[in-house]
Amino acid sequence: MFSYFPGNYAWSTSVNLALMAGGTIGDIHRWLAPLRDSGSTDVFEWGKAWSAMGHQQEGLAEIDVRAGHLTTAGTRLLRASVYHATGQRQIPPGPVKSESYAAMLQAFADAVEHTPLPVERIHVDSPDGMLPGYLIPATSRLDETGRAPVVIVFGGLDMTKELLYAIIGRTFAERGITCLVIDTPGVGEPLRIRGVPARPDSEVPARAIIDDLETREGIDASRVAVMGLSLGGYYAARAAAYEKRISACVAWAGIWDWGTTWRRRWETGAAYHVPWFQLPWALGEQTMEGALERVSRFSLVDVWPEVAQPLLIVHGEDDQQIPLADAARAFEAAGSADKELRVFTASDGGAEHIQTDDPDPARQLIADWLAQRLVVAPRTRMRAYGIAGR
Structure with missing residues (x-):
């Protein structure tokens, strides 16, 4: 790095x-x-x-x-x-x-x-109050009704929607996919302005977000993907497991058991990308002991078999935050028939956590993978059956 x-x-x-x-x-x-x-x-x-x-x-x-x-x-x-x-x-x-x-x-x-x-600020009504986000509309390859598939992007620990926009920009839009970057419980405005902590059952905000997307013009809510960076990989996988309206899932970091990971960090004093105050604050706890107890609920060990949608896990060979072995276990356990684990190595570039040392190859890979499943493949199936679109 x-x-x-x-x-x-x-x-x-x-x-x-x-x-x-x-x-x-x-x-x-x-x-x-x-x-x-x-x-x-x-x-x-x-x-x-x-x-x-x-x-x-x-x-x-x-x-x-x-x-x-x-x-x-x-x-x-x-x-x-x-x-x-x-x-x-x-x-x-x-x-x-x-x-x-x-x-x-x-x-x-x-x-x-x-x-x-080219963004539209939206507010999604959810059980945790309003979730603010930015819609980045697709610029090309809309279907015959003028609608586009959409990918919901979850950030990691303290990664705001504004930072997500700066990382992703028009990458998906240029491939015919509308993108929603959004602050969910435990990050951004919900945490800072209303004190809403992170929750392990990310399918709850995901469900509210998809309910909202179904009401919006220009979006084909039958083609909804989720993607998450870092801890967002947990949120995306958990949402896909229990919200079956989701059509595809990308975990930009393959998390296995986030609670065990944090316990190991705390006990060994391992280096981490945010100060130690971050975990208790994001989880709504006053002490590290309380945070470690609460974070034990953030496990995908029993969740990955429930993920049946097309799945892409992107990981770095030298990831210092989430071990590569965790991503491999997640991949093996996932219930998806269409699944891929892409590991970036030092020779590829992007061997670190979420490829911060060389992000663009991973960013483009993810966008191409989603376009193949949300844009190209659905159209191919529609043409094969003489269907003009939903």
């Missing part, structure tokens, strides 16, 4: 995630080199550097707006939102974190306004 902060896995993997989402090494080096060179591990100094990085882009965007260069301004603002999002992930809950998160939301909203980004 590219270790900008040697010996500091959490900060280095955050740098890689920011690059994955469209940050630039020039910006990052300009603001983070003093921290690296001094050996500082102060998370508030870390947060200040990322906030300054984001605000610099916002200032440059203002100049672009005055010059009438709105698309350029929007691009800078999207990058600013990535920088604010990256900085606040290492900061404990409190005023500083909240201020940085608000700056992220504002920068993204301004990017949508100025570019304009």
Whole structure:
């Protein structure tokens, strides 16, 4: 892995995630080199550097707006939102974190306004209250009725919908698939604004999301896929197991038993990509002991056999967060007849967790795999039977 902060896995993997989402090494080096060179591990100094990085882009965007260069301004603002999002992930809950998160939301909203980004903000009514998300509409290959399949994207531990948009962008839309990036319980707005913790039964929010999608024009709700990054791979698999309206599943990290993984991390002091406060906070617990008890419910050991839809698991050979052996066990246990485990190696690039060290090959592979099952294959079947579309 590219270790900008040697010996500091959490900060280095955050740098890689920011690059994955469209940050630039020039910006990052300009603001983070003093921290690296001094050996500082102060998370508030870390947060200040990322906030300054984001605000610099916002200032440059203002100049672009005055010059009438709105698309350029929007691009800078999207990058600013990535920088604010990256900085606040290492900061404990409190005023500083909240201020940085608000700056992220504002920068993204301004990017949508100025570019304009082709997204539609939606709110899904669920048992946990309203879940906010962004629909990214398909741009091509719609069926005869003008509808497109859709993929619901779940983020990992503290991966917001804005960061998901920056990572995915138009990758699915260009292949004829509408994409929904959404904050679910335990992340983004539900956690920060309403205090809604993560829940193990992800089929509950998934069910509410699909109910909502069935009411929207331009979406073929008979072709709904789920995809999840990191912990989102757990959410996607669990949703597919118990919500049979889902047509395909992608786990961008093959999770087996997340509770056991966390217990092992805690007992060994293993490096992780977020500080230890993150787990209790996301799960609505006050102590690590309570969080470890609650996280034991996040197991897919008995769930994978219930996943019958076409399944793709994407994993890195050198994943330091989820062992490759867990992905292999998940693949063997999955009940899908159409299933694939794609392991990226060091020679491929993308050998780290969710391929942050070289993400684009995995991103394109996932999009092509979903297009084959949601766009190409359904049309082939329809033509074979003389059906114009549902």
